[in-house]
Structures are given as structure tokens and as C-alpha cells.
Amino acid sequence: MTLPRPLLLAAAGLLLSPAALPAADATAGAPDTMAWFRDAKLGIFLHWGVYSEGLGSESWAFHDGKTTYEAYMAQAATFTASNYHPEEWARLFSEAGARYAVLTSKHHDGFALWDTKLSRLNAKDASPAGRDLIGPYCDALRKEGLKVGLYFSNLDWSHPDYASVLPTGANPADPQYKNRFGYPQGRQDPEAWKRFLAFHRGQLKELETRFRPDLLWFDGDWERTDLQWGFRELREQLRQWNPTGIVNGRIGKYGDYLTPEQYIPLVPPPSAWELCATVNDSWGFQKQDHNFKSVRQVVRMLAECAGMGGNLLLDVGPRSDGTIPDEDVRVLRGLGRWTHKHAEALYGTVAGLPGGYFYGATTLNKARDTVYLFCFDRPNGQVALKGIRNEVLRVSVVGGPELVSRKIGGAEWVKMPGVLWIDVPETALDPDATVIKVELKGPLDLATEPERKP
Numbered sequence: 506m507t508l509p510r511p512l513l514l515a516a517a518g519l520l521l522s523p524a525a526l527p528a529a530d531a532t533a534g535a536p537d538t539m540a541w542f543r544d545a546k547l548g549i550f551l552h553w554g555v556y557s558e559g560l561g562s563e564s565w566a567f568h569d570g571k572t573t574y575e576a577y578m579a580q581a582a583t584f585t586a587s588n589y590h591p592e593e594w595a596r597l598f599s600e601a602g603a604r605y606a607v608l609t610s611k612h613h614d615g616f617a618l619w620d621t622k623l624s625r626l627n628a629k630d631a632s633p634a635g636r637d638l639i640g641p642y643c644d645a646l647r648k649e650g651l652k653v654g655l656y657f658s659n660l661d662w663s664h665p666d667y668a669s670v671l672p673t674g675a676n677p678a679d680p681q682y683k684n685r686f687g688y689p690q691g692r693q694d695p696e697a698w699k700r701f702l703a704f705h706r707g708q709l710k711e712l713e714t715r716f717r718p719d720l721l722w723f724d725g726d727w728e729r730t731d732l733q734w735g736f737r738e739l740r741e742q743l744r745q746w747n748p749t750g751i752v753n754g755r756i757g758k759y760g761d762y763l764t765p766e767q768y769i770p771l772v773p774p775p776s777a778w779e780l781c782a783t784v785n786d787s788w789g790f791q792k793q794d795h796n797f798k799s800v801r802q803v804v805r806m807l808a809e810c811a812g813m814g815g816n817l818l819l820d821v822g823p824r825s826d827g828t829i830p831d832e833d834v835r836v837l838r839g840l841g842r843w844t845h846k847h848a849e850a851l852y853g854t855v856a857g858l859p860g861g862y863f864y865g866a867t868t869l870n871k872a873r874d875t876v877y878l879f880c881f882d883r884p885n886g887q888v889a890l891k892g893i894r895n896e897v898l899r900v901s902v903v904g905g906p907e908l909v910s911r912k913i914g915g916a917e918w919v920k921m922p923g924v925l926w927i928d929v930p931e932t933a934l935d936p937d938a939t940v941i942k943v944e945l946k947g948p949l950d951l952a953t954e955p956e957r958k959p
């Protein structure tokens with residue numbers, strides 16, 4: 506994404522503000538549709554569309570004036586999907602350890618990957634791909650046991666009835682708002698907006714009733730208010746079309762979880778959440794972008810998310826023909842080596858210890874009687890864990906040997922336990938991140954700082 510964009514930044518801020526928290530208890534008593542999501546920890550994000558030839562960014566390229574709308578859309582002629590084998594995608598994602606994937610069914614440019622009946626701007630009618638690409642993706646994921654996510658951009662910079670408005674407080678003289686696709690000025694035409702909303706709902710109905718995605722991943726809600734979008738009513742409508750489907754937090758405050766983007770939160774977000782982040786610097790495939798994160802860096806991102814109770818939605822950009830570039834594949838396979846070895850420390854776990862007890866990420870099993878310690882750095886002999894009042898039953902390396910450990914020190918008179926010192930031999934280390942399993946007698950009993958009288 507092309508930062509800085511004041512609006513997006515504002516939107517990102519909003520996503521973590523208490524006002525934007527998912528509506529609590531909206532589904533009280535209903536089946537827990539979020540359960541799979543909370544347990545999943547890793548998903549794969551795919552940005553695939555007319556821009557996947559790799560010459561510029563998805564949608565933003567024409568919005569930001571880097572190319573003309575016409576030149577941008579001319580790229581559709583290269584969108585062949587001629588080597589599109591979603592079963593191979595699905596196998597690769599499983600190999601990486603992902604439990605779900607999210608594919609751009611329609612990005613801000615309005616080009617749909619399914620054969621929507623509501624616009625000719627779609628893969629079947631407007632590109633050599635010549636067919637629906639969403640159905641085969643959903644089938645392949647389901648066959649592989651993965652949950653199906655579909656990204657859908659609320660805003661549509663191609664639709665004739667989608668005239669934008671100037672953002673609140675923006676100066677109309679500012680050249681960045683002189684873009685007919687971005688923020689055309691002038692009064693809103695209420696009739697056009699009504700028509701646009703009917704189109705928006707119509708496309709969503711197609712997606713929900715035809716493909717029944719487990720997750721609808723909205724984006725692009727920042728150019729209108731919740732009220733204008735009718736998000737509250739939309740959420741109800743989505744539930745009727747697809748009762749078990751969940752939605753991310755980019756339909757105003759009516760989503761099921763928060764979506765920090767491109768940064769690991771410093772403190773745990775206040776409700777269910779997922780970090781979306783790119784493997785290199787681009788959402789879609791871009792030829793010149795070789796700034797890939799290492800497997801180790803991605804492992805760490807994933808462990809930090811899980812440690813704060815969240816998921817990582819890791820983005821890769823397939824090429825126009827549907828192949829996933831080798832550089833992405835290498836990272837996904839490397840990640841898979843680690844996730845499979847450490848599955849028990851990851852999937853189905855909950856957020857670990859708060860700061861101050863261990864220097865690194867931690868997770869807990871659901872019974873809260875096992876703590877997993879993620880060691881990102883090579884320990885100098887011993888790893889230390891503080892503040893655990895429980896008796897420690899066993900300490901071991903996940904996928905490795907049992908370890909020697911000993912609690913030393915402590916101040917019983919203020920109920921402050923000693924430090925658990927764990928010996929970690931060099932031979933037990935994992936090349937990307939070593940995970941230590943600490944089994945406790947009974948559920949975690951954490952010490953808290955004794956009150957200090959002045």
C-alpha cells in the first residue's frame with residue numbers, strides 16, 4: 506500500500522479505538538462462529554487481479570495517478586489464469602501451516618474474480634481468464650480442510666454510481682484530492698448512491714449465497730460513514746444469507762474482529778484480531794519488489810501474534826497466470842517446517858503471559874496449565890521465567906528433549922516465587938525459534954507485584 510495516506514492512517518487508528526470495537530453480544534446464545542478463527546493462528550492472504558502482471562500496485566496505481574485508468578485496465582489483457590491450479594495453492598497453504606486463506610474477490614478497482622451478473626468488469630467477461638475463478642478456489646480450499654475467506658472492497662472506483670466525497674476536514678485545493686477516482690468533490694447524488702448500494706448488496710448476495718465463505722474480509726470503508734453504507738443493516742443481512750460466516754472489522758464497527766495492518770501491535774488488542782502483513786512490501790505481485798522477509802522474521806511475527814491472542818494473515822501475490830512466485834513459496838515452505846514442528850504451541854492456544862514475566866512471546870493451552878515460551882534469540886545457557894507460583898511438573902523443548910530446570914530465590918512473605926531457570930543445550934535449539942514447554946500443576950497462578958507502601 507502506498508503510504509502516507511491520511512485517510513488510511515485515520516482508518517487504521519480507528520480500527521484499534523474502543524469506539525470501533527466489534528459489537529459485543531450481538532450473537533449472544535448463538536453458536537460460536539468465531540471458534541475456528543481464534544484457533545487458526547495462520548491464514549494466507551492473496552491479492553490477485555488485473556494488476557498481477559506485476560508492473561504497479563493493486564488499484565492504487567491509478568487512484569494515485571501513477572498510471573491512467575485506461576492503461577491500468579488494459580492490463581486485464583494479460584490476466585490469463587492459464588496456470589491457475591487452486592489445489593496446488595491449497596496444498597502449499599496447508600504445508601505452510603495455514604488454516605484459512607483470503608482471496609481478493611474484488612479489489613478497489615472493481616474487477617471481480619467471479620462471473621458476477623451485475624457488472625461486466627469481471628474475469629469471465631473482461632479478461633482472457635474467461636471464467637469464474639472463485640468457485641474453484643473455494644472447492645480446493647475446502648477439499649484441503651481449509652476455511653474459505655473472500656476479500657471484498659466496499660468502495661469501487663470503477664462503478665459509475667460510486668462518486669466519492671471529499672474527506673472531512675480536507676482542503677479541496679490540496680492536489681492529492683484532485684483525482685476523479687479518489688475524492689471527487691461536490692455534492693453527493695443520493696439517487697446514484699442508492700443505486701450503488703443496490704449493486705454493492707447484489708454482489709455480496711452473489712458471493713454469500715453462491716460460495717458461502719466462512720469469512721468475508723471487507724476493506725475500503727473509509728470514504729463513507731457507517732450510516733451511509735448502512736453497515737448495521739448489512740451485518741444483519743449477511744447473517745441471513747450465510748448464518749455461520751464471520752466478517753472482519755472493516756464494515757465500520759459491525760465486524761467480528763480487528764485488523765491491524767503491516768505492524769505487530771505493541772500491546773494485545775482488546776478483542777479478537779488478525780494482523781495482515783505482506784511477505785515482501787507489496788500486496789499484489791510486483792516484479793521489482795524483492796524485499797522479502799526471512800522465514801525467521803515471519804516465524805517471529807506469527808509467534809508474537811499468537812502470543813497476544815491474534816492471528817497472522819500473511820499476504821502473497823500470485824502472477825497473472827495464477828502461479829505463486831518462488832520467493833513467496835520459499836518463505837511459506839520454511840514457515841511450514843516450523844509451524845508443523847511446533848503445532849501444539851500454536852493452534853488452539855490462547856494469549857500468553859503479560860509483559861515482564863518472560864522476554865519473548867508466550868502462549869497458553871486452553872486449560873491454562875501449559876505455558877509455551879518462544880525463544881527468538883540463542884540463550885546463553887539458561888532461559889528464565891518469572892512469577893509462576895505453580896509447581897512445575899515438566900519442562901521440555903517442543904519436538905525435542907526434556908530439560909533440566911530449577912526455581913531459585915523468591916520472597917515467600919510477599920507470595921513472590923523464585924525464578925525458573927531452564928537449561929537449554931545448544932543441540933536442542935531450533936534454527937528459527939526454539940519453543941519451550943512448561944507444564945504446571947493446575948491452571949496458571951501468576952504472581953503480581955506486591956503492593957509497596959511509600
Ligand code: GLC
Nearest residue numbers: 506552563724725766781788
Ligand atoms: C489497504 C489497501 C489495500 C490492501 C489492504 C489489505 O486497505 O488499500 O490495497 O488490499 O490494505 O489489508
